[in-house]
Amino acid sequence: MRIKRKLSQALAALVIAVPAAVSAAAPAHAVGPALLPVTVTNNTGRGEAVHLYVIGINLNTNRLGYVTKSGAFTPWPAGSIPPSPAPDASIAGPGNGGATTLQFPRGFSGRVYFSLGERLKFFLTPDGLVQPAPWAAGDPNRNILFDWSEFTYNDAGLWLNSSQVDMFAVPHAVTVTGANGVTAKTGEPVNNGRNAVINGIKAQPGWGNTVYTRPDGTVLRVLAPGKAAQAGLMSANYLDSYIASAWNAYTGKTLTVVPFADQPNTRYFGRTSGNVMNFTNSAGQRVASFNRPSTASVWGCDGDLPAPNDLVVGPISRTLCAALNRGTLGTIDTQPSTNAAQFYQNSPTNQYAKIIHQHMADGKAYAFAFDDVGAFESLVHNGDPRAAGLILTPFGAGGPNPPPPPGAVPVVSDWHGKCIDVPSGTFVDSAPLQGWTCNGSGAQKWTFTNGTLQAGGKCMDVAAGSTANGAAVQLYTCNGTGAQQFVLSAAGDLVNPQANKCVDIKDWNSGDGARLQLWECAGTANQKWHKG
Known part of the structure; x- marks a missing residue:
C-alpha cells in the first residue's frame, strides 16, 4: 500500500490535493490508538521559531480541514474567489534541541507542514485549501523556509513519508514505533547532507537556477525539475534526447514489465511502433498503449504517462515513469x-533524484512521484502503531556518514587480513588511512572509480602529492590529481603511478591503527592487497 503521491491541481491557484485514502480492511488483530502521538524534534541547529500545521481530509466524513495539537479536527469554512485567508491553523513547534508532540486522529490523511521563522499563508477557494506553491510567481510563501511530510492514519495503520516530489528544503526524517516497541526510521540525510545536495545540484550544467536563495542569503529550497521547468528555470526539453533513445530501443526488442513483486507471473510486453509503445499480456491481447512521453510527462509521471488506479494501465505507467526517471529504460529490458x-x-539524467538519493543515510527518498516503484521511497509503515515522529535534521554538519555505494568492497591485506580503514569512520580531509580488523563498516568500503579508490565520497590520496618514501596515505576531497590515482595489480600491489610506489603498512605494524604510507615496491607481504 502506498499513499498516492501525485498532487492533482485544481484552479490556477493550485488548490491542495489530499493524498488518496489507503483502502484496506481493518486488521483483525489490532487497531492503532484513536489519537496517535507524533513527536516533532528540532535538530536543525537554527534559531527561528517553528510553526506546525496538520491539514488534510477526515476519512470518516470526507471533509477537508485541519487538526489541532490535541488531535481535534476542524473543517475549513467556505472559501471564495478571489481566495480568502484561511483561519490560522498553526501549532507552536519546538525550538532548536526541543520537541513538540502532536496527535494524529485515526481516520485522517494529509500533510504535516513545518515552517521556520514565519507562519505559512493559506487561502480558501470554494474548492478547498490553496497550498503553498513557492515555484509559482507571486506565491506569498515564496520567501518562507518550509517543507512537509505526508501521511495516512486509518484502521490499517500509519503510512508516513518525507517528500521531495516538489522540492527539497527542510531536511527531515520520519519514524514509526509499533506495539512491539520497534522503531523504523527513514529519510535522514547524511552528515552535511543538505549542503551537499544543494551544492551538488548547483554544480550540474543547466540546474543552477533550480536553487532558490532568499534576498538575505538563506538558501530556501531546490525545486524538483518539473516545477523548475514550469517556472522557466531549466530547459523544458531536458530529457527529450534520452526519452527518444529509450523509447526507440523497443522497436527491435521487447520490454517486459513485471509490475507486482508478489506476482512474478503477471507480465506485460511492450514494443514501439512509431511514437507509440503498445503492451500485450501473456495471451497476446493488447492491454495498454502510451505515446512517447515529453520531458514534462516524465518529471510529473502524468500527461503521456497516465496512471489510473487500476490493475493494468496504472502499474505499467508507474513502472515506465520510474524507469525513465532512473535512466534504466532502453538498457534494462x-x-x-x-x-x-x-x-x-x-x-542527460535526473540529477535531482540522483543527488538526493546519494545523500540519504539509507539511500531512500521520494524524489519523483513514483519513486516507490521497487521500494526506494522514504516511507515508514506500521499496521499497529503506537507512536511516530518527524525529526528536523541538521542544516549543516551532523547526521550519519554516507552509506557505501553499491559495489563498494573492502581492501584487505594479504599479510594479516586487516582492512584499509578510515579512522572512526570520519570522512574528513587529511584523515590518515590505517589498517584495522575488518568489520564490514562503511569506513572500510572502497569503490574503484576511474583510477581512484573512494570512500565516503572522498579519495585515497598521497599527502601533498609527495612521491617520497614514507609519504602518508590519507583521505582527501577528490581533485583529479596524480596523487589520487591507484592501481591494484594482478600481483596484489596497490601502486600510485605518479610515484611508481606502493601502499605499504608502515613499520610492519600488525596491530589495529597501523598507518599506511608510500614506499618503493618491494614485493613484500606488507605491500600486498586484495579486494574482499
Whole structure:
C-alpha cells in the first residue's frame, strides 16, 4: 500500500490535493490508538521559531480541514474567489534541541507542514485549501523556509513519508514505533547532507537556477525539475534526447514489465511502433498503449504517462515513469529494475533524484512521484502503531556518514587480513588511512572509480602529492590529481603511478591503527592487497 503521491491541481491557484485514502480492511488483530502521538524534534541547529500545521481530509466524513495539537479536527469554512485567508491553523513547534508532540486522529490523511521563522499563508477557494506553491510567481510563501511530510492514519495503520516530489528544503526524517516497541526510521540525510545536495545540484550544467536563495542569503529550497521547468528555470526539453533513445530501443526488442513483486507471473510486453509503445499480456491481447512521453510527462509521471488506479494501465505507467526517471529504460529490458547501482547512468539524467538519493543515510527518498516503484521511497509503515515522529535534521554538519555505494568492497591485506580503514569512520580531509580488523563498516568500503579508490565520497590520496618514501596515505576531497590515482595489480600491489610506489603498512605494524604510507615496491607481504 502506498499513499498516492501525485498532487492533482485544481484552479490556477493550485488548490491542495489530499493524498488518496489507503483502502484496506481493518486488521483483525489490532487497531492503532484513536489519537496517535507524533513527536516533532528540532535538530536543525537554527534559531527561528517553528510553526506546525496538520491539514488534510477526515476519512470518516470526507471533509477537508485541519487538526489541532490535541488531535481535534476542524473543517475549513467556505472559501471564495478571489481566495480568502484561511483561519490560522498553526501549532507552536519546538525550538532548536526541543520537541513538540502532536496527535494524529485515526481516520485522517494529509500533510504535516513545518515552517521556520514565519507562519505559512493559506487561502480558501470554494474548492478547498490553496497550498503553498513557492515555484509559482507571486506565491506569498515564496520567501518562507518550509517543507512537509505526508501521511495516512486509518484502521490499517500509519503510512508516513518525507517528500521531495516538489522540492527539497527542510531536511527531515520520519519514524514509526509499533506495539512491539520497534522503531523504523527513514529519510535522514547524511552528515552535511543538505549542503551537499544543494551544492551538488548547483554544480550540474543547466540546474543552477533550480536553487532558490532568499534576498538575505538563506538558501530556501531546490525545486524538483518539473516545477523548475514550469517556472522557466531549466530547459523544458531536458530529457527529450534520452526519452527518444529509450523509447526507440523497443522497436527491435521487447520490454517486459513485471509490475507486482508478489506476482512474478503477471507480465506485460511492450514494443514501439512509431511514437507509440503498445503492451500485450501473456495471451497476446493488447492491454495498454502510451505515446512517447515529453520531458514534462516524465518529471510529473502524468500527461503521456497516465496512471489510473487500476490493475493494468496504472502499474505499467508507474513502472515506465520510474524507469525513465532512473535512466534504466532502453538498457534494462525487464522492469522495474531494482539494482540501484544501475540508476542515473544515462545522459542527460535526473540529477535531482540522483543527488538526493546519494545523500540519504539509507539511500531512500521520494524524489519523483513514483519513486516507490521497487521500494526506494522514504516511507515508514506500521499496521499497529503506537507512536511516530518527524525529526528536523541538521542544516549543516551532523547526521550519519554516507552509506557505501553499491559495489563498494573492502581492501584487505594479504599479510594479516586487516582492512584499509578510515579512522572512526570520519570522512574528513587529511584523515590518515590505517589498517584495522575488518568489520564490514562503511569506513572500510572502497569503490574503484576511474583510477581512484573512494570512500565516503572522498579519495585515497598521497599527502601533498609527495612521491617520497614514507609519504602518508590519507583521505582527501577528490581533485583529479596524480596523487589520487591507484592501481591494484594482478600481483596484489596497490601502486600510485605518479610515484611508481606502493601502499605499504608502515613499520610492519600488525596491530589495529597501523598507518599506511608510500614506499618503493618491494614485493613484500606488507605491500600486498586484495579486494574482499
